[in-house]
Amino acid sequence: MTIVTDICEILKSSCHLAEFDASVMQLTGQVMAESVKVALERLDKEIIQSYISDGWEIDRLEERQMTFLFGTVTFKRRRLKKAGQKSFLPLDKAIGLAPRERYSPSFNEKLSYLATAMTYRQASTTLELLTGIEMSHQGIHNLVQRVGEKVLEAQIEEETALKSPDFLFIEGDGIWIGSQEKHKHLEMKRGCIHEGVRQNSKRRELISPVEFSCFGTSKELFHQVSDYIQTHYDLRKTIVIANSDGGSGYEGNKFEEIIGRYRSFAYCLDAYHVMAYITGKLGFDKSLLKAVRASVKAYDREELELLLDTAEASLEDEKQLEKLLLVKSYLTTNWESIKPLKQRDLGISQGVGTCEGGHRFYSYRLKKQGRNWRKLGVSHLVAIMTARKNGFFEALYRSSSVYQSFSEEVNVSMRQVLKKSAHTPHRIPQASIALAAATSSPIGQLKKWI
Incomplete structure (x- = not known):
């Protein structure tokens, strides 16, 4: 049966469109998981051939499970061994699968995105409702910690050409959030830069905004901002405008110290x-x-x-x-x-006060319902939120991820797999009817039409 036949069977047995929808979703996941399993196992079978020719031997067949956005795939691949060499799995090496990793990069990214807008329990429920994949809130918490740690370690790629805008706005402020330690709070330090405000239809938007955050000292925050400015801007022809509430660590001179050479500097108290x-x-x-x-x-x-x-x-x-x-x-x-x-x-005439207005994105997730945090855990979550706000979360995570780009072996081996699995074209058989009867007989009449 084809998948169309399966869908027809679902239509026949369903009593409601909602029931049909759920059944087709389940079927799609099963078909995709099975199809990917077959494809990976075919790739594995083909990719080991060059190693076998080089003297490697099959040690054993090992099973592995990976969860993708479309579902969980369980597949088998071969471990190879050779005297004097460390055994390895050619398929894992070719497609960049690290040991003990159970989720695809895209799955990690999307679930981390989900966790920045809702609690881990809500993210767990949402994941199961939309995909049918079950994952506990503790599991999602652990996943976010791993992803956030990678994002913190990643570096933003330097621009090939430094920008020199007419204006550069720099702002700094802090948000106090609850701590799991008694009678203590955590201060999230926030900084942001942008090049001014422009009109977009009926709304105003910031030009090239970039945000920074940390749970260290304000000095650490300004170090982040300074590093970014030095690698992305030439301010010798730029008017720099700083804004803050003037609190400890956010005084005007702190901003002026991090920008190097500039055309002009002005400080605005919020x-x-x-x-x-x-x-x-x-x-x-x-x-x-x-x-x-x-x-x-x-x-x-x-x-x-x-x-x-x-x-x-x-x-x-x-x-x-x-x-x-x-x-x-x-x-x-x-x-x-x-x-x-x-x-x-x-x-x-405008452009200051954006840092204060941007607190909502963070405070809604971090302060709602009196939530309390541990410093390390909330640091990882905030790192993802900040990267998401800046629009380079995926680039940062993938640049530091254990997953690698596919090797050339994948391309070469898949060409062979596709050749072997290609269908032979159907040919219409040629035949003739031998006449062994009178031309007036039925068979004789049929002969006339051929």
Whole structure:
């Protein structure tokens, strides 16, 4: 029976389209698994011929199981031995199968992608629903750890020509997430760079964005950013604009130290954090708070000083006065950094604040429902998430993966396999009818038509 016949049988026995769909999916997986098994075993049989001619002998037949996106394949291949040489499996060597690896690279990649958007338990359920492949949440966790470790070890290929954009934005910030150690938290350090903002239809998008992350110190984060900039950019004709909340480790001078030679440098204190600081301190007087925020937003120093001096002279509560003086000191110290980008005469008016806005991608997965993590485990997951966000997860993983490119032996051997399995063309037999009866008989009449 062909697969079409099998499908017809499923149609005949099914009571509902959903039942038919599930049965065909199961059939497809079985057919593909069996077909790949036969193909691999044929390849193995052909690929050992050159080794046999060279004096190698068949040691034994070994079974192996591999899970692909289309299903699990169980196949057998031959181990060869030779005096004075280490035995090996020619098929595994030819197609790059490492010992004890049970999943294909594509399977690892897709499942890792899945785990960046949902819990490991949810990923396990989704995998079984969509493919019928069963894998526990602990198994998915272990798989993600292995993939994440490879991504962390991989290096981004250097550009052949350094870019020299008009503008380069650099931002840094941190996210606090729960730790499995009591009374402790983990800080995820985040950095990002881009070359500005452009309009895409009705939406705005960043130009050439790249993200960085780590759970070490801010110095380690800036080292990552610096290495990338040095290998991808020539900033001698570029205006560099940095943005952060000004917290410890993210001061303006930290950004300036990592960029080398540049045309011009400007540091912007993140507007969201400035307003949050003012609100946290002046919440005791709503009218004063509103006026101070308005003057800072308008970047009107005279109006701001008048407001603060007047409030300072009228306040009698010592705690409120202390908060007011802190705001005054904060704004005076950072006044140049608070200046809006559009008022700086740099030729650009937008592009800062993207790092803060990008926290959602990570926080949704890492902080939802009060989740707690171990540092090593979450580092591997975040490495995959960051590589995914940058668009080079597959390239990074495959460059450091145990899997290798197919050897030339595969191409040569498969040509022989295809030749042997090619179908012989059908020929229409030629025949004649011998006349041994009267021409008026039925056989005689048939003779006339031939």
